[in-house]
Amino acid sequence: MPRHVKRQNALLYVLLVLMSLAVLFPLFLSLSVALQGPTVAPQFFPDFANLDVNVFRDVFVTEPNLPAWIVNSFIAATVITIGVLITSSLAAFALAMPGFGAKKLLFFVCLGTLMIPFEATIIPNYLFISSLGWRDSYQGLIVPFLASGFGIFLLRQYFLTIPRELFEAASMDGCTRIGYLWRILLPLSLPALATLAIYTFLGAYNAYYWPLLVTDNTAWRTTQVGITVFRNIEYQFFNTQMAANLIVMLPTLALLILGQRQLVQGLTAGALKG
Amino acid sequence: MNKKSISRRSLLKGIGFAAGAATLAACGGAAATPVAPTKAPESAAAAPSATTGAAAAAEPTATTAAAAPAATTVPPTAPPAPTITPVPLVEQPSGSTKIAFWYGLGGNLGNVVRQTANKFNQSQSKYYIEPVFQASYDDTINKINTALAGGELPNVVQIFDAGTQRMIDSKRIRPVQDLLAADGMSSFMDDLEPAVRSYYTVGGVMYSMPFNSSTAMTYINKKMFREAGLDADKTIWTYTELLDAAKKLTKKDGDAFKVAGLAFNPSGWFMEQQHAVHEQLMAEPDNGRKERAQKYVFNGETGVKWLEFLKQMIADGSGVNYGSGNPQAAFVTGQAAIHFDSIASLRGISSSAEKTGVEVGVAYMPRRDGAKVGRTIIGGASLWLTDAGTKEQQDGGWAFLKYATQTDTQGWWSANTGYYPVRQSSYETADMKQALDKYPQFRVAIEQIRSAPESVFNSGVISGTFVPMRQEVQKAMDAFWSGKAASAKAALDEAIAKTNEQLEEYNSTVSA
Numbered sequence: 144m145p146r147h148v149k150r151q152n153a154l155l156y157v158l159l160v161l162m163s164l165a166v167l168f169p170l171f172l173s174l175s176v177a178l179q180g181p182t183v184a185p186q187f188f189p190d191f192a193n194l195d196v197n198v199f200r201d202v203f204v205t206e207p208n209l210p211a212w213i214v215n216s217f218i219a220a221t222v223i224t225i226g227v228l229i230t231s232s233l234a235a236f237a238l239a240m241p242g243f244g245a246k247k248l249l250f251f252v253c254l255g256t257l258m259i260p261f262e263a264t265i266i267p268n269y270l271f272i273s274s275l276g277w278r279d280s281y282q283g284l285i286v287p288f289l290a291s292g293f294g295i296f297l298l299r300q301y302f303l304t305i306p307r308e309l310f311e312a313a314s315m316d317g318c319t320r321i322g323y324l325w326r327i328l329l330p331l332s333l334p335a336l337a338t339l340a341i342y343t344f345l346g347a348y349n350a351y352y353w354p355l356l357v358t359d360n361t362a363w364r365t366t367q368v369g370i371t372v373f374r375n376i377e378y379q380f381f382n383t384q385m386a387a388n389l390i391v392m393l394p395t396l397a398l399l400i401l402g403q404r405q406l407v408q409g410l411t412a413g414a415l416k417g
Numbered sequence: 418m419n420k421k422s423i424s425r426r427s428l429l430k431g432i433g434f435a436a437g438a439a440t441l442a443a444c445g446g447a448a449a450t451p452v453a454p455t456k457a458p459e460s461a462a463a464a465p466s467a468t469t470g471a472a473a474a475a476e477p478t479a480t481t482a483a484a485a486p487a488a489t490t491v492p493p494t495a496p497p498a499p500t501i502t503p504v505p506l507v508e509q510p511s512g513s514t515k516i517a518f519w520y521g522l523g524g525n526l527g528n529v530v531r532q533t534a535n536k537f538n539q540s541q542s543k544y545y546i547e548p549v550f551q552a553s554y555d556d557t558i559n560k561i562n563t564a565l566a567g568g569e570l571p572n573v574v575q576i577f578d579a580g581t582q583r584m585i586d587s588k589r590i591r592p593v594q595d596l597l598a599a600d601g602m603s604s605f606m607d608d609l610e611p612a613v614r615s616y617y618t619v620g621g622v623m624y625s626m627p628f629n630s631s632t633a634m635t636y637i638n639k640k641m642f643r644e645a646g647l648d649a650d651k652t653i654w655t656y657t658e659l660l661d662a663a664k665k666l667t668k669k670d671g672d673a674f675k676v677a678g679l680a681f682n683p684s685g686w687f688m689e690q691q692h693a694v695h696e697q698l699m700a701e702p703d704n705g706r707k708e709r710a711q712k713y714v715f716n717g718e719t720g721v722k723w724l725e726f727l728k729q730m731i732a733d734g735s736g737v738n739y740g741s742g743n744p745q746a747a748f749v750t751g752q753a754a755i756h757f758d759s760i761a762s763l764r765g766i767s768s769s770a771e772k773t774g775v776e777v778g779v780a781y782m783p784r785r786d787g788a789k790v791g792r793t794i795i796g797g798a799s800l801w802l803t804d805a806g807t808k809e810q811q812d813g814g815w816a817f818l819k820y821a822t823q824t825d826t827q828g829w830w831s832a833n834t835g836y837y838p839v840r841q842s843s844y845e846t847a848d849m850k851q852a853l854d855k856y857p858q859f860r861v862a863i864e865q866i867r868s869a870p871e872s873v874f875n876s877g878v879i880s881g882t883f884v885p886m887r888q889e890v891q892k893a894m895d896a897f898w899s900g901k902a903a904s905a906k907a908a909l910d911e912a913i914a915k916t917n918e919q920l921e922e923y924n925s926t927v928s929a
Contacts, residue, residue: 183766
């Protein structure tokens, strides 16, 4: 290997190490604070001779529902993401295709929903879900988020960049519209779909106020709402809170690490072909 | 410093919730820690004094607090750590009536709430209280507001002080005072701590059951006080005296603080306390105590002087505004000699201070020079019984409220949390006597809320827009201390305009 390449590589690694330290810093700090026991003045490094590892057990003893919250969060966020991908791509396909009379108007209606703040619709949504008896249920957590004006907008704009000739050629070969969407348009739109999926999943996973409102039973909570139980009032002990944060973060982190290759491949594959 | 605090504040606001916010706050504490200057292993923090045992009961005198000897303190064998035992809930026995109980007090203190429910559930088998945590005090009242629009109210709910008027206005409350009268328990009202009773009595009716009550205190680093030649046992400080003390306590290394005289943050609660101490109204008429509050008036001399007092601290270079940062950590690590905090923080502060060797003392909230002695307001939360559910559920809810405020329950509750017992008779319990031995500072807190008779001033302001009002007061403090507002008066005038608009709007919706 030539020397200048070696030097470049070394530089690259130094940079990567620094970056990963920056990324890992919050995780390290959480772990450090979690292990220091109850104190309002945690040190940067814990006292290694005196680590309070029981904190992780205590978190589960206090809230045996913790694993259930993680499951709830994952199920809700995953179903919402799949739902949004389906509804958005179907709607965006319709809006991006010719021969649909009032489609411009409909598109603006979809855009219009983006202008209405979530806070304005939360009470009517709550009353509706409540009247259906959907509090404390997956339906209640999921259904109000199955369609997304932003998703429709994003995918429609992307679909419009794909040459019409593809559709004409496919039709000529006897491909139906749904067939075209499924076999040609969506595979070509992978980058946009991935963006939408990540955006939706994160939004749903981090949702706070809605899950708080529609769950009255501790077992139906999602993680974001559930772990507030570890936040101290009157004095700022952070140990149990940090331990709980780490616990609920691990599954997400594990999935990300396992799925990273596919995610990146999916993104770049689409980008190169598109 | 100001600029820094504010940018941290807006950053925190943006992040909003648990992981991020907690990480940052912890970061502030942790990053600051290595500078901790004074380690004093020989003076164990806040050890009980020998003189405190006898006079434990209901009427502690000024002398017991002042008598705490400095030199004779011994390190306690078991650290007086706050309850940190995790508390799983007991199972519901079959055939019992389930009663929904929402609460907003989280963390370690929330564990004691759960324990209270467990104790009640184990004391009888007819009813089962199911505590459901609702994320925070703020979120609890938000959930109640939403449920009022068309959901299901819980049978019992814990609501913070600031939500009192809103709960009364819901018209879905069963006033506790009526139920007490129906049960022939009028002596119960007499046994309540007067400051607590007067806080939760609005228009002559006590609507909710007092549960966890605290007040604001001045926390001082006793060792630093002695080293600076200041009286570490003095409980009443005037603004001038405290400015002077802060100057003496401040230690600097060039421009950087080694020890700040006073660490504080913009808190609407302390502003309310100042109005109570100086017997001034926050809102007219009568702080909303006799009839509905119509307008806020906190832009008078009391508010202005408080803001100017703290601004003077900054100007003197002896006070640091921590913004939304953490003055507790600074105090506990010896980076600040004085800070204002709730008495309910005493446990957490003491147990942390024990590790750093800081000796914790408390004093009353300061007052203007020559001001006559008024007292602070209690804060905290109370338990509300709603009209939701079956008669059986309501009876069960009422039984729980009575259980939670029994003399022995409140003694145990106070000993395990650091809140005041709401019953005066609770000071006679063994739990409470032991707690007072462990935390002699708590006596000063008791004296403080008994230092003046009840009045509309020290009952505290009450209004339907209490929460946004606090936020506006806080903004006014930020604006003045950071130099964005020309004067304290101008900053408070602006807050008055905004809060009165909110109040008018709220009042128009409830009277209609």
